[in-house]
Amino acid sequence: MIAEMQIRNYSPRTISSYISSLTRLSLHYHLSPDLLSLEQFKDYLSERITADKISNSTINQAIGAWRILQCDILKREWSTFKVKRPRTHKKIPQILSPEQVQVLLSCISNIKHHALVSLAYATGMRRNEILSLRVEDIDSARNMIIVKCGKGGKQRQIPIKSSLLKILREYYKQYRPSKFLFEGYRPDMQYSPTSFRNILRKAALKSKVNKRITPHTLRHSFATHMLESGLNLKQLQLILGHNAMKTTSIYLHVADTSSIPIPDLLEIKTNETHG
Structure with a gap:
């Protein structure tokens, strides 16, 4: 699996995160992850969301690793093992003046x-x-x-x-x-x-x-x-x-663009017409 991600040019950090995610899943059931069903994977995520309050990014990492395992390593159809990613709400970033x-x-x-x-x-x-x-x-x-x-x-x-x-x-x-x-x-x-x-x-x-x-x-x-x-x-x-x-x-x-000069398009058009 590591070789597959290296070929696809995943960063070392992402590879480490994905491997860690699948290792944790495997230890949870004491089974190799390729032997686990879709329902077991969903139950695992549900338990971690409830007990560990894991973030959306951690959930997405787990789903990403699961997809690579199923589709690229085991050559299975994603439609059979697909898990929907959590809905995310973009936070307005905090900035300094x-x-x-x-x-x-x-x-x-x-x-x-x-x-x-x-x-x-x-x-x-x-x-x-x-x-x-x-x-x-x-x-x-x-x-x-x-x-x-x-x-x-x-x-x-x-x-x-x-x-x-x-x-x-x-x-x-x-x-x-x-x-x-x-x-x-x-x-x-x-x-x-x-x-x-x-x-x-x-x-x-x-x-x-x-x-x-x-x-x-x-x-x-x-x-x-x-x-x-x-x-x-x-x-x-x-x-x-x-x-x-x-x-x-x-x-x-968050950007205040009110001070950026806005061209007068009608004035520009008038000048071009007279020219």
Whole structure:
């Protein structure tokens, strides 16, 4: 099953989650998962929802693993073993105002931490994408960052401004990372996700920004502020690396686009007619 997911270019994290999900299912019944019926799988999910209060994402992981097992490994018809995914309700993302972001950054004196948080906010990259960045992924000649470990293994390019490039250069001169742009206590190790969260937690306390701030809060803030600055939804989708426009469109619910200048289409048409 691992080989099948590797061939389909699943990320190591997804492979690990799917294998863990099927292992837990197997241990629950003390049977190999290929011997389990659809009803047993449904009963297992129902019990975990009731007893463990598992989230929709955990349920979806279990269903995804079940489908790969049934369809790709055992070559069975999905219609026979199909399980409907739970209905999801998109939450309005929590964001920071541009002023709150600046206050937050002003409370981070360590140049490495400042560069890390600045990069997260100014590019809207996911946490794992930032921590997986290598030094050579920064194309300073073109003012671009090449994201090579996007969701689903997809690559994309993100334009960066000279202000961010200056911050990254100052950081690089002082720390001289050799492999990953942000390294852990060993040069060949990525920076810790926990350490990233702790930087934001401490900065939030110091800045007195009364919000729970995570790397994803910075991503949400980036997306909202880009829309408010006039970036169109398709451009934002490409920068964020979303597969579907529907995912990106949630930011329309929080962005204040009232200050973006709207052209007078009738006036434009009149001018063209007279010309």
